[in-house]
Amino acid sequence: MDEKKSRIVAVAKEMIALYGFKKTTMDEIAAKARMGKSSMYYYFKNKEDIFAEIVRIDSDHFRKKLNDTIQSAYSPQDKIMQYVRTRMLHLKELSNYYKTLTNEYLDHYFFIEQVREDFYNFENKTLSDLINEGIQQNIFAPCDVDLVVHMIAIAIKGLEYPLFVQKELDLERDSKQMMEIIFKGIEVRA
Amino acid sequence: MDEKKSRIVAVAKEMIALYGFKKTTMDEIAAKARMGKSSMYYYFKNKEDIFAEIVRIDSDHFRKKLNDTIQSAYSPQDKIMQYVRTRMLHLKELSNYYKTLTNEYLDHYFFIEQVREDFYNFENKTLSDLINEGIQQNIFAPCDVDLVVHMIAIAIKGLEYPLFVQKELDLERDSKQMMEIIFKGIEVRA
DNA sequence: TTTCGACTAATTCAGTTTTTTGGTCTAATA
DNA sequence: TATTAGACCAAAAAACTGAATTAGTCGAAA
Structure with a gap:
């Protein structure tokens, strides 16, 4: 549970640092975190x-x-x-x-x-x-x-x-x- | 000469203060300064x-x-x-x-x-x-x-x-x- | 010297279609 | 029960397009 959460956060952080908040898409984060997009919605509201x-x-x-x-x-x-x-x-x-x-x-x-x-x-x-x-x-x-x-x-x-x-x-x-x-x-x- | 210049400046200043630089058009400035638009180009480069x-x-x-x-x-x-x-x-x-x-x-x-x-x-x-x-x-x-x-x-x-x-x-x-x-x-x- | 109307190339804008995106739902999985 | 993912949707963004504006030019007139 926590491992997944922090994996998402880590990936998102990296991408947001590179491309900014708007340009980073949920699909990309999901792909890089090696999980389905909707799985992320299990851990985060949005x-x-x-x-x-x-x-x-x-x-x-x-x-x-x-x-x-x-x-x-x-x-x-x-x-x-x-x-x-x-x-x-x-x-x-x-x-x-x-x-x-x-x-x-x-x-x-x-x-x-x-x-x-x-x-x-x-x-x-x-x-x-x-x-x-x-x-x-x-x-x-x-x-x-x-x-x-x-x-x-x-x-x-x-x-x-x-x-x-x-x-x-x-x-x-x-x-x-x-x-x-x-x-x-x-x-x-x- | 100087009177015209300062008239243009005064009008432009007023309009720019109101609408900003981009939204203020040369046509509007000219109209409000009571002269043809291209006349202004005699006094100002652009x-x-x-x-x-x-x-x-x-x-x-x-x-x-x-x-x-x-x-x-x-x-x-x-x-x-x-x-x-x-x-x-x-x-x-x-x-x-x-x-x-x-x-x-x-x-x-x-x-x-x-x-x-x-x-x-x-x-x-x-x-x-x-x-x-x-x-x-x-x-x-x-x-x-x-x-x-x-x-x-x-x-x-x-x-x-x-x-x-x-x-x-x-x-x-x-x-x-x-x-x-x-x-x-x-x-x-x- | 000063003014202006007519003109133009470039940009902006409004309206439309197409694509992408955040987020949901459901069924499957472990 | 806890977790995952693929299909799906509405809404937003991007791409496109043609019309309208806009900054700036020019030559002729005053």
């Missing part, structure tokens, strides 16, 4: 459902990766810095993998919105926790945490920009610099 | 040329507006802050005015790229000058000016984001907060 599963799994991995990153860093600054760095690099990979997808991304599917919102909440909570941690350790000055998180989110959006306009920039360097500036803005002054 | 002129004029106005804004502020911080504020509000107006255009914006016309680059250079120089001014007045600590400008540009991109995703946020407040954080990062410490 085409979108398969895609939703792909996105869900990817999103889970992403979150785990980010949590690991945070745990292997020490200071709050480093945690946040590494969080942003990992986030940007992963996004870059992603936008590279799903190259054809970024175009039809505009016709956004409803479940993507859902995942996006979930991730937004995850990110918000994660960053809030880290800022609060920094404040408690007397590294960051007491401040409006939500506001700072919002500012970091805006900075991240700005850093994301080149990914969607095919501009080649040094993401890693830029992320680092940007976060350093923000840290200076919230650190306790000596 | 349809794109008219559009290019509109963009050029708008861009000039925008720059003047920004320069005025800078001149009517005092401290470097205030100048930069007001610059960003004006820039964001103007962009919001613009994206509102050319609402139908934002969609076909994707099929980007080459001359837009040109204007974009020109503006990028203008912005870079303007911000560099302001940062340098701040350093000379011993308000900002000596730093890598290009880098700081680049970071401000990234922050601006992040602030722009909601404009293109129809998200309603408080641009003015966010711009202010973001710039305050960046200032804290580069100001001379007491």
Whole structure:
């Protein structure tokens, strides 16, 4: 059961990465997964459902990766810095993998919105926790945490920009610099 | 001569704002400008040329507006802050005015790229000058000016984001907060 | 120098047919 | 009972076609 499901997901993921969601047909997926088309409907409600599963799994991995990153860093600054760095690099990979997808991304599917919102909440909570941690350790000055998180989110959006306009920039360097500036803005002054 | 040219531009601008570039026909522009269609070809090379002129004029106005804004502020911080504020509000107006255009914006016309680059250079120089001014007045600590400008540009991109995703946020407040954080990062410490 | 009507090649558009596609149903299979 | 697949359908997309628009040209007139 699970083997079949993940086989379908794996095949679909591969093809969608290559050809995009619309251009990947159920017949093709079925053929490549070596099963009849209608068999797939035993495991998934419909085409979108398969895609939703792909996105869900990817999103889970992403979150785990980010949590690991945070745990292997020490200071709050480093945690946040590494969080942003990992986030940007992963996004870059992603936008590279799903190259054809970024175009039809505009016709956004409803479940993507859902995942996006979930991730937004995850990110918000994660960053809030880290800022609060920094404040408690007397590294960051007491401040409006939500506001700072919002500012970091805006900075991240700005850093994301080149990914969607095919501009080649040094993401890693830029992320680092940007976060350093923000840290200076919230650190306790000596 | 100039009167005719600007009449064509004015009419074209109005119609393009309403219907977009593609849906606005030369016949319609001619009719509304009260002249034969082919007469327009005496003043402009082609349809794109008219559009290019509109963009050029708008861009000039925008720059003047920004320069005025800078001149009517005092401290470097205030100048930069007001610059960003004006820039964001103007962009919001613009994206509102050319609402139908934002969609076909994707099929980007080459001359837009040109204007974009020109503006990028203008912005870079303007911000560099302001940062340098701040350093000379011993308000900002000596730093890598290009880098700081680049970071401000990234922050601006992040602030722009909601404009293109129809998200309603408080641009003015966010711009202010973001710039305050960046200032804290580069100001001379007491 | 400036204007315009007549013209054209190229593109767009509306309407139609043909093909493909997502999804269902039923009967067979293991 | 759980799973598979082949035949099938309605709906959507693609391909085609001829008519209508459109951007742009030209020569003659004002």
